[in-house]
Amino acid sequence: MYKMNPDYLLGLELMDTQHQHLFQLMEDVQALLEDENLLYKDEELIEILQGLRDYIKMHFGEEIALMESLDYPRLQLHIKAHNEFIEKVNSFEIDAEKISLRTQDKMIYDLMEYLKEWLKVHILDCDRKVIRFMNGEKITAED
Numbered sequence: 001m002y003k004m005n006p007d008y009l010l011g012l013e014l015m016d017t018q019h020q021h022l023f024q025l026m027e028d029v030q031a032l033l034e035d036e037n038l039l040y041k042d043e044e045l046i047e048i049l050q051g052l053r054d055y056i057k058m059h060f061g062e063e064i065a066l067m068e069s070l071d072y073p074r075l076q077l078h079i080k081a082h083n084e085f086i087e088k089v090n091s092f093e094i095d096a097e098k099i100s101l102r103t104q105d106k107m108i109y110d111l112m113e114y115l116k117e118w119l120k121v122h123i124l125d126c127d128r129k130v131i132r133f134m135n136g137e138k139i140t141a142e143d
């Protein structure tokens with residue numbers, strides 16, 4: 001279970017609710033990995049990845065709108081991090097089309113690990129910087 005650790009709460013309702021949903025999606029990945037009744041997991045995996053892609057598009061859009069409204073100096077680096085994530089999810093989607101019984105669990109595991117690590121770094125570092133900036137701290141374009 002990957003319930004969102006309270007450390008990940010940023011104190012901004014909009015971000016916290018959406019991040020919680022991302023953790024929910026990560027739980028779906030975990031559940032798929034542990035599912036022993038399902039032989040072929042490709043369709044479910046693709047469905048999760050499509051859901052993730054759609055949700056993240058909305059979520060990143062809202063984060064960017066917020067940062068733009070704040071004239072946030074570190075916007076470009078933050079967008080770069082978002083784009084790297086989108087590319088990675090795309091590559092998982094492409095790979096998911098050609099998984100086999102032998103490779104599927106490894107791939108779902110890799111996706112799980114990637115999401116866990118990315119969300120940790122992104123929320124605790126990148127997103128938190130936006131909050132720090134909102135609270136009056138100086139954040140530069142290179143931070």
Ligand SMILES: [Fe+2]
Pocket residue numbers: 063078082122126127
């Ligand atoms: Fe972000």
